Amino acid sequence: MSDTFAASPARLRGTALGAIFASVALRRGIAVACTALLVLEKLVAVLLPLIFVKLLAQGTQGAQGELAPSMLLLALFCAAGVAVVCLSEYREVRFLSILQNAQKALVQQALAAFHRKPQAFFAAHASPELTRAVNRAAWSVDAIFSIGFFNILPTVLQVLFACGVLWVHLSALHAALLLLMVGLLVSMTYRSVNTQQALYRERIREDNRINAVLADSLVNAETVRAFGGIGFELERLSARQARLDVAWRRQQTQLSAGKCAQASLIQLSQFVLLGATVLASTGTGIGTAELGVGLVMVSMYVAQVFGPLESVGLLYSSFTHAFIDLRELDALTRDAPPAPEAKAAADAPEAPEAPAPAPLQAQCVSVAVDGKTLLDAVSLRLPARGKIALVGPTGSGKTTLARALTGMGPLSAGRLLLNDVPATPETMLRHALYVSQTTGLFDDTLEYNIGYGNREVQAAQLGAAVERAQLASMLKEREAGLASPCGELGARLSGGERQRIAVARALLNARPVMVFDEITAQLDAVTETAIFAALDRLAQDALVVHVTHHLEMVADAERIFCFAGGRLAEQGTHDELMRNRGGYAALWDARMQALGVRPLLGKAA
Ligand SMILES: Nc1ncnc2c1ncn2[C@@H]1O[C@H](COP(=O)(O)OP(=O)(O)OP(=O)(O)O)[C@@H](O)[C@H]1O
């Protein structure tokens, strides 16, 4: 039951506050019981001064030989004090499951929302900044419950109960004065906290940025060591910290001024209420003892009501901060309105879900980021099966196209067609697999990383993929085998091992279109050849697209597309392109020279 929100991405949509309400609604029985406990606790608390006053009254009457009722009242007074604490703690324990569920729902909802974001979102927000925002919001759930439910609500109850008692035992004027002073205090606090909000927002933004700098520095620990860069790192950090100092100081100054005003008002309230009691007694013949009892009662209620109210300023500001944290997270997780081009693509008739191989076409596909054109009106047609290559100088747009073809990156213009039917990026995400130039490895075991994405994977399939990706010998060397840890971003693996894990993972998640982007760049020639052979077998049943600078590995491709400056410069088989003597032939010659082979050897000879 406590895992109600676990692993259910479909229901994890909505606002952070919505997630909190959903958690309360799920456990409404507990919520109602806790509210009842709260009311009971406050009733007992309100009885305390009455018992005490009764005790005092007995004492002042100086009744001889009537010790028993006084002792009984004293015992009742102490027992009620214990009951207040026990009721409050019992309620905390009962409420914990609601708090836990709300936190889990909020964090899971945020993670699912981030993973639905486009690439541009991650370019704009560093991941430590996002994790910090999630953490803040998760802790704000605690603040919202403990302050809103267990503090502000009880204080309101306490004020009402205290007013009732003062009215009955002293006068309506006392109750009205208490209510008036409380009203003044609340309105002052409200105004002060509202002016705090902008300052607080600024402070948490600076704090999030510091977190991003810290994480960036630690992720690059190797580079820092190699370049003796601790000084650089500290400078970068202290520049950020200085900005936080300014924002924090501004906020604290305003907060402290608010607290001083609040303390003055509380003392004024005390003066007014006690003064009213003294004034009411003058000329009425009330004895000193009776006046003393009245003053004690008023003081106890003033302490009971203004005690929490004094901290209400702080509580209310934490409460407001908690809401700001939730709203900041909502702003990050909210889906951005789709770009017009993306909307046009989404409005296009959806291709039927086609897990089977089908020809893939790009029509005038362009990609632009921040006004810069990365890919310019590229049109190409790819067969349902076979080996295809995207080549070209570095920065020519190969990865940009590979990502666009597989639904990983947005199109600014143009469209994709699967089996001659327009296909949205979402369709392509299901139909194609992009295996990245930078292997994405999780800080978990080899087994988790290799089997990632495929829940049904069997041990035999895993073993076969390990063999085909040339990982078997590496596994034998590790005592824990598949249970060996990979480390953060694969820190415990060599570059080549990381790439082979990416290949094994891809083999276990085969889709009709498989795009491999420079996945063998860090492998020795023997391993690379073996992996290309395994992927050639895959090409009998799927469309296998290689993005590579190792032209000798794709010279046998059915079609080679050569890019230059974000445009498709030429296409054909290796022989056709060599005869053209264009950009491809120049790249090939350079590659052969680099390999120490004379130009035009091998297939081109
Ligand atoms: N998110 C981005 N924002 C701005 N420019 C980008 C972004 N991604 C890529 N580029 C730029 O787009 C151009 C094409 O990049 P791309 O990664 O597609 O090249 P590539 O052909 O794959 O290069 P390589 O062979 O080096 O991997 C480059 O000039 C690159 O700097």
Ligand SMILES: [Mg+2]
């Ligand atoms: Mg690339």
